Amino acid sequence: MGAAGKSMDTLPDEAGLIGPDVEAPVDESQLSWREKRRLRKERRQLEKARGAAEKAGVIHDLVMDDIDIGEDFEELDTYPVRPPYSYVRILFDKRDYSRFYYVVEPKASPQEEKDLEMIKDVLQRALNINRETLEEEQEEFLKQAVDDILNSYRLPSRKSNREKIHYFIERDLIGYGKIDSLMKDPNIEDVSCDGPGVEIFVYHRRFESLRTNIVWPDEEELERYIIRLAQRCGKHISIAEPLLDATLMDGSRIVMTLGREVSTRGSTFTIRRFRDEPFTPIDLLEFKTFSSMQIAFFWLAMQYGMSMLFVGGTASGKTTSLNACSLFLPWQQKIVSIEETRELNLPHPNWIPGCTREGFGGETAAAGAKAAGAVDMYDLLRAALRERPEYIIVGEIRGAEAYVLFQAMATGHTTYSTFHADSIQSLVHRLENKPIEIPRVLIPALDAISIQIQTRVGGKRVRRCKGIIEIIGIDPHSHELLTNEAFRWDNKTDEFVFTGKSYVFEKIMMKANLNRVEIMDETKRRQLVLEWCLKKGIRDYRDFARVVSEYYVHPEDVMRQVYADLQVGGRKRRRKVVQHDLDLSGARKAEEGVDLTEFPLGVQQKFQKRMAKEEARRTKVEMRITAAAEEKRPTLEAKETAQRAKAAANLERDLLKAQARYVPLRQLEPIAAQLGLATVSSLSVREAGRLLKSSNRELAARAKAEVRQVKLAGNPEKQAQAAAKEEARQAKAMTKLQGELAKRVERSANPRWWHRWF
Incomplete structure (x- = not known):
């Protein structure tokens, strides 16, 4: 038989999963007098140990000690839901290769079950509580009311028994009853009850769909539970309207059906869990x-x-x-x-x-009309x-x-x-x-x-x-x-x-008046903010919303903090940050008329630091000029104007040097046009630099030939011989240059693996 249709008798039984607070039922009539005496002695020792623990102020774990799952089950995971009262064990059933979600709770003795029913009856008749005004104080208020009833009726005085009664009362009256542990487990996404006599199924974040040991064997009990859930949602469900879609107290969505009117198996419900802290x-x-x-x-x-x-x-x-x-x-x-x-x-x-x-x-009789x-x-x-x-x-x-x-x-x-x-x-x-x-x-x-x-x-x-x-x-x-x-x-x-x-x-x-480089830079900036939030563990939706709001108002402050944190971590990480950081000099690039993206990352970093240092110096000087006396301001302003002109000239000089060194393609294009070469725009930086050297040698040879022609101006015969010789040399050189260009274009399209970063 499949896992869903298996009887509860075939599951790990109370005899295998009973906590230490409740002993497994033993038929003493089948024991010898020595075994009976040993059993009574063990019970007295256990009671003595528990009493000593309670006097010391220790609440004994009611569930998880000495639990045996048997040979047919393998434990995959165990974790607390509400310790020490409620735990979850994920088991693997070796018989049908299914996984099982087992809720472990304290077991109430027959006497404790009678006490619980009596306490619930007294609370329902005598307790007067406003759920809305005492929403935050419900648990404490209920606990005090239960203690008063226990004291008035002189019910169990042992601390562990009282804790157990408190747990069951709170679970059934304030919580979700039998499925309270499921609703408090943060790993559960969905809870599905398919009808009376059928185990409840859950969808676990790690183990996916699992059957549980929770079941409503009685159809009437399940119907009462569904009606109670509907009332707590502020809705109504009945045989006349047996289908209900509502929201639970914690925000989870629930769909309920009542009776066999729309579900032939009987009453059902499906809960889609709602996170207390929404995802970010x-x-x-x-x-x-x-x-x-x-x-x-x-x-x-x-x-x-x-x-x-x-x-x-x-x-x-x-x-x-x-x-x-x-x-x-x-x-x-x-x-x-x-x-x-x-x-x-x-x-x-x-x-x-x-x-x-x-x-x-309900719905009106007219089709499609609203109630x-x-x-x-x-x-x-x-x-x-x-x-x-x-x-x-x-x-x-x-x-x-x-x-x-x-x-x-x-x-x-x-x-x-x-x-x-x-x-x-x-x-x-x-x-x-x-x-x-x-x-x-x-x-x-x-x-x-x-x-x-x-x-x-x-x-x-x-x-x-x-x-x-x-x-x-x-x-x-x-x-x-x-x-x-x-x-x-x-x-x-x-x-x-x-x-x-x-x-x-x-x-x-179009809306923000940006170009393509700037929109990609802004995208990279926001990528860095997201990666920084992930690294810093900013997952609370309120904290993340504050970061977003601050970025809208003060993006420079946020990025300064992001770069300060992400740059800690070695040279490789700093190089990555510089690659994303191209937008920081966007305004400066427009001011200076320079596109730094043509340079290697190291050169970009050098010029960005230099520009940032110059901006910091200018800001500092402007503050000094503002704070200076009236008669000193003209002198300071003239000095600062000269300093800025000098800094701009030095920057322009160094940028031209960098272009000559790192941007050979820009220099190669006019030379190629002069020499009559085909387009060179598809060349990589490395190959363009090598072709530039060959092209410069050819230009130098042509210049040298022109000088020779000037020197031979008085000898037409030798001048004609030199011109013919130079024409043959140029034809040979251009054939060689065209071949080299084709080779450079091919290498640019298919670089060797050690050249691919150029």
Whole structure:
């Protein structure tokens, strides 16, 4: 029989997984009088040891001592969920090769179970607590009430028994009952109950889908539990309305069915866990869902108002990516979010979170009509457009609201949303057909699409961005949608590749008045900020949002800190930082009329340090002039003007020297034109330098021949002989130069491995 249908009797049993606080049941009638005496002696010793531990103030671990899992199971992992009361053991069943999620909790004796039922009954009848006003004090308030009941009824006085009762009362009344340990385990993503008598299944971050030892054997008990969950969500579920989609107290999404009306197996529920601390782009970078350049792409796109969709299948990380990248939205801008079930969690102060509302009295009889008082996403989106938001975030589009969303994009509103599709083709097909039916002419209002998938890499299930597609427009002849794949994922190497062309970058260049070099430099700067946050462990969404906000206001201060931290780590790391640091001298390059990117990294570093030093000196002198007396300022200003002119002349001289040494191609082009050589623009720096030497030798030989012709001006016969000889030499030299040029071009295209860094 499969793992799902296996009886609980075949699982590791209470006899194998009972903690030390409750002894395994023993049939003493089958024991000899010596074995009975030994058993009673061991019990007395155990009670004595526990009493001594309690007097010393030690709470004995109720669960994990001396647990035997048996021969049929192999332990894969063990970790606490709520020590010392609740632990989890991941077991491997050797019989059917399945993995098993075993929750280990204290075992209540029959008497303790009676006490628990009595305490719950008293609390339900006598306890008066306002859940809203005492949200933070519930546990302490409940613990005090339970202690009062225990003292009044003179129930168990032993400390470990009281701790156990406190745990079960808190678990059942404040927590989630049987599945409380599952809901407190940060490794659990989904919890699925498929019906009464069926083990609950969970999706574990490391071990994927696992069956558990938790089960509701009684159908009525499961129905009562589901009704109680619905009430705690502030919703109603009944036989008349047996299907419910709601949000739990901690923000997790839950879908419930009641009875056998819509599920033939009986009542069911599925919970999609909600993280208390939402994911940040740094988490996505660490998980390798995106590369640092892709996240920097999102950062720039969101800052400059590019509309995007996060597209993928179920559990591909669409909403997680949208929520994480929303931290890039400018802090003070007005944001309106619209969701059916609250999932987004933003730290922005100017944020209006909107949620849909069900109507009263169920669905109306008319097909497609809404119930009285219902507010759907279409209504919320129409209202949001009247609130003048800078950004609109829609949790997921699947119906009529999609048309309004694309109309909002077309009218200039920046919008973000998620959508179920696995490719650009399926996205377009779903958008153009029922029930959405968006005209194709509206789709180009969308700037970019991130396609995400859940796949396997190295035997592990991971989430990856399959590609980032940009919408260019519509072909006027074929009416097909024109797209550009800016990024793609290479599944063989598990690397992300930038294709080299981005229309989103071009739109940002128009908005921010940047050129291509500057937009790539800014992208590299933001990549460095992301890598720095990863290195510093900045994963809290509030801390990361502060870094982003500070970068918007004081980018130089942030980059100064980033370079100071990333440059610590050796020569190789410093060279990498210099490669990303080209943008720091962007303003200076424009001022001096020099493109430093033509130079090797070492030369770039030299000139950047020199320019930075000169700027620091100028700032210091300007402060001194401002603080000087009125009569001394003209003298200081004249002296500083002369010093700046001298520094500029020296810089220009050294740049010309560097160009002569490191930029031979610039010198070679006019010489090649003079000699009649073919284009030399495809040569590498190394090969251009070598060809330049040969070309200079030829120019020197021609100059020498011209001097000889001048000297022979009085002897026409010898002058004619010298001219003929020089013409033959030039023909031979040009043939040689043309051959050398062809060889240099070939070597530039296919360099040897030790020349590839030139």
